[in-house]
Amino acid sequence: MSGTPGTVNAVNAETAGRLVEEVLDRLAASGDPAACEAAEELVRVLMEFYGAGLARVLDLVERDADASAALGALLGDDLVASLLVLHGLHPEDARTRIARALDSLPQPVENAGFDPATGALRLRPAGSGGCGCGGTGGVEEAAREALACFAPEVTSVEMEAPAREPALLQIGTAPPGAGTGGRSSADAR
Structure with a gap:
């Protein structure tokens, strides 16, 4: 990812996974099994590396007694949360994450x-x-x-x-002549 503002938000776990699958599919279509194996191994190694890094970040943040706000910010971020879930590191259970x-x-x-x-x-x-x-x-x-x-x-x-919400009952003034013995309010004056 480049340092261009907004780039981080443009990629999510679903999009990244789809892009990786497309690249692996193109390699498979090339007919070179050695290249396919190497690419799949590369993806596994990178996933393990980034997963270990994320685990370390969580561990360091959780050690700091003053870091609860930072942890909350990390868990509330779409990209970080999806990476933590992808690596099985998200500390919240499914019910909490759904909420x-x-x-x-x-x-x-x-x-x-x-x-x-x-x-x-x-x-x-x-x-x-x-x-x-x-x-x-x-x-x-x-x-x-x-x-x-x-x-x-x-x-x-x-x-x-x-x-369905209950029907709205409108309460207003009575129609002309109602309640005045048949006289309108103008006649009552």
């Missing part, structure tokens, strides 16, 4: 259930959006993206339909 991902969404949602066996996560809108439109498509996509970084064990997201 962290959901907290980052633009609209509040509740975890309505996660099935670790299937990877399915059910969500429901939390509270009322106020407009009654109930649009959740953007939230569902944002949830998928956040979960890919924080909790890749979530393989599918299902958004439950929002609960």
Whole structure:
């Protein structure tokens, strides 16, 4: 990665994994088994190296009693969190990481259930959006993206339909002539 601002945020674990797979597939298509083996070994060695480095960073941060804010910042960062998960180093369990991902969404949602066996996560809108439109498509996509970084064990997201809000009962003034014996308010004066 270069030092260009914004470059770090442009790559996530999913994109990087896909790019590595594409390179390995191109090497496999070349028909050179020795090159394929060397490339796969290179990926393994680099993964072990970076994983060991990340483990050391976590260990050093956790040793410092004043570093809880730094650790929180690391765990809350999409890129760092996805690297920690990828290497099996993230100190939070799946339930906590799912909650962290959901907290980052633009609209509040509740975890309505996660099935670790299937990877399915059910969500429901939390509270009322106020407009009654109930649009959740953007939230569902944002949830998928956040979960890919924080909790890749979530393989599918299902958004439950929002609960129907009770009908609005409008209370206002009585229609002309009601409650005045058939006279309008103008006649009463």
